[in-house]
Amino acid sequence: MDGAGTLFDPGWLLVEENTIVGLGPMETLPSDPAARDRMADRRVDARGGILMPGFVNVHTHISMAPFRGLGEDRPDRLRRFLFPLEKRFVDKSLVYDGARFGLIEMAKSGTTCFADMYYFEAEVARAADEAGLRAILGETIVDFSAPDAAEPYGGLEYARRFVSDWMGHPRVSPSFAPHAPYTVDAEHLKIAAAEAEKRGLILQMHVAEAADESARFTASHGSTVKYLDSIGVLSPRLLAAHVVYADDADIALLAARDVAVAHCPQSNAKAGRPIAPAKRMADAGVRVGLATDGPLSGNGMDMQTIVSWYPKLQKVRELKRDTVTAKEAAYAATIGGARALGLGELTGSIEVGKRADLALFDTDSFGVQPIHDVYSTIVYSLKASDARSVLVDGAFVVDERTMVGIDESEAMARLMETAARVGAAAADL
């Protein structure tokens, strides 16, 4: 999966330090095993498997893992359950433990790079650093009292400190994350955008996700997208999550300003939202990446589900079988995501000189065979459980189905303990 869609079946790939330094069809490798061994300190026999760029998940809130499934289908789930429970339980320790758990779920399903926004985001950075994943992490800024900032917009100050602490990390980039146009006023949106611009960072925000948000900004400015343009926030720095409500004029504006969009098909569907015009945005030149959204919304954080949802839901939207091909979907979930995060030169495809951010999948399960078309297999057949090994920056983060940087049993035990406390409190609500 380079830019040209080359397939080597079978093929080889050589990693040196953090970089892909060679690849090709098997017949271009020395046939002598000893010569092969001299080429590399470690050799992985991936016969029958699929080696591809790791998935890039461009929007999630991994630390919310302890809340997954909570109050499912209850009316007013957010206000009645989530908000009071977040207020009571979200602290550094929950965010760190939730992040470690979510990182394992993502890495063990073949994700190598992700964008996240939540509170205490420095704790997510710490966990991502340990796990070895590539990440763009945004501290949330809202106009109300948050778990990590008592004053409205206190997140801005947290974000400045977080950014200054983590700037320059080789894999983990901090970013600013105003929550949404309806929870951050124009003045603070402009401040956050200016801070991101000044430092060359991503600005993450939920955009045009909710019906009432869309109604409000349609009344005042024609649309949410037009409102954001009127205050100068649309730029190549902006990673806009969801963008469910966007007409052709909005799409043209997003393309003209080179905004990136995080498309969350499964989460949007589960919330009963209209299908985002993701393929139309991609066709218009918008950088569209795919995303799970958080565990309360998705609920899974594996990208196998999402890469399959993208073409299917777009086909439903356009009522055309050929709306999105399997190959397009596979690219959207890898290099498409990398470009949405401004990391397209570094990761998201398999090319000499790029970082070795790779996922190896087994294909011996009864849900996967036969393989007539590898893109069909990647998009429509692979499951999270087929992921075998994952490298980020040339290092194994999952090695033969085992997480390298985080103790899995300890992470599971801590998550279960937190979830039990949260669940007990929820029973009283």
Added chain:
Amino acid sequence: MDGAGTLFDPGWLLVEENTIVGLGPMETLPSDPAARDRMADRRVDARGGILMPGFVNVHTHISMAPFRGLGEDRPDRLRRFLFPLEKRFVDKSLVYDGARFGLIEMAKSGTTCFADMYYFEAEVARAADEAGLRAILGETIVDFSAPDAAEPYGGLEYARRFVSDWMGHPRVSPSFAPHAPYTVDAEHLKIAAAEAEKRGLILQMHVAEAADESARFTASHGSTVKYLDSIGVLSPRLLAAHVVYADDADIALLAARDVAVAHCPQSNAKAGRPIAPAKRMADAGVRVGLATDGPLSGNGMDMQTIVSWYPKLQKVRELKRDTVTAKEAAYAATIGGARALGLGELTGSIEVGKRADLALFDTDSFGVQPIHDVYSTIVYSLKASDARSVLVDGAFVVDERTMVGIDESEAMARLMETAARVGAAAADL
């Protein structure tokens, strides 16, 4: 999961011969291990797992497994690839091997009962008998030359023999399966319906699936459903697959005639079809079951994906978060399917006196925890790979992740060999 939605956490269940003879909360079991051992020859420690009724997959074509992923996204895929390849390769051996492979995929993901239609359906029956699954199997009847019948409608004669050979089997019921209203004329539809009625069997048919089918019968009779009613084919015997095109009047008619519907959300989406009004049909009293459709359409044959697609896609259709709850979806995929197949008294729920058709899922993966709401977990989190053991009619068909009645390696090897032959021929098309 009985009719009342009782949960025992933790709980126990006792099977004698093929029947559930006892169940309850753990404290109603003798605490003495020796006493427990005397209750049963074999005791399964399912701590931390979820024991639920096995999934019921009400529409598929499992023998098409060798074709999965073939010609994906090619224009005119069916006419250019599938039809010539079916003509050349579909014989008893392909159907039997494809069925064994598909049965393993289904059973190992927790499906205990399924409805299938294809050619040489007696071979599917043979495989289902060996595998130990419960099945309703329909021989396809079409107005053109088929792999197992050279003359138009030759499938009718095959079906009569098939039915007479398999009537009375304790788990495998034969049925008649006219392909669709546009490939079987009214005269032969009536014959097939009468044959099914006479013997008390299911009549399987694709109904209101395609746009041109809907246009044709809308022009002639107001709708496909109205056309079928006009020729007397709508009855409690009819299992209508898809029913994508149905307005309120059609839904009322389906309910009045007590027709069952096989809803195939993922397959319909992948084909770019409108979202079937499945929840509206269920609300109107139509017996709606969930289905994967065949491996060329779906592409996976695991019901975990489908039970998740059902609520999400219905929410998109109605643009309402509370359209289908997780609990409703879990019931639709189990007892809903059993009722659609006319087996609601026998299977599909956990009640004393019902057959022991059960699936045990592990919940220790990072995609599954935490469990705040077991229905949310079943519908939105469980994956095919979480299935651990499966019983049908009181017998293990999957025991600790291993298929009991079919040799997995042999089934895989035979499928791969057939798929390789098919793939080589496809390359010349």
